[in-house]
Amino acid sequence: MTKCPRCKAEINYLIKYEIYDADETIVFFDKDKKWKEEWVDGVNFFSEEYRCPHCNKLVARDEDRAKELLNKTITKKEDVLVASIDASGTISSVTPIRKEISL
Ligand SMILES: [Zn+2]
Numbered sequence: 839m840t841k842c843p844r845c846k847a848e849i850n851y852l853i854k855y856e857i858y859d860a861d862e863t864i865v866f867f868d869k870d871k872k873w874k875e876e877w878v879d880g881v882n883f884f885s886e887e888y889r890c891p892h893c894n895k896l897v898a899r900d901e902d903r904a905k906e907l908l909n910k911t912i913t914k915k916e917d918v919l920v921a922s923i924d925a926s927g928t929i930s931s932v933t934p935i936r937k938e939i940s941l
Pocket residue numbers: 842843844845846847890891892893894895
């Protein structure tokens with residue numbers, strides 16, 4: 839389970855939006871009074887957006903980033919104290935070790 843970087847809700851899927859730009863046409867009556875539609879411009883470019891299902895905010899702009907986000911294992915860093923005990927049974931040293939714990 840991963841968390842939305844924006845709202846911190848736990849998420850296991852994202853909503854993918856594919857955005858296409860519309861064609862631009864002009865409409866008019868020609869000299870014979872016929873209705874005409876003429877294509878002017880159009881852009882093939884489309885972009886992807888991946889949004890959080892909870893807050894609907896943009897969290898990734900490509901599939902790799904979306905996969906990376908959903909694959910992320912949430913880890914928590916915790917200090918663990920490791921004690922060394924010598925042969926006589928007395929604690930000789932206590933060393934704090936920073937450990938990554940998967941939640
Ligand atoms: Zn969110």
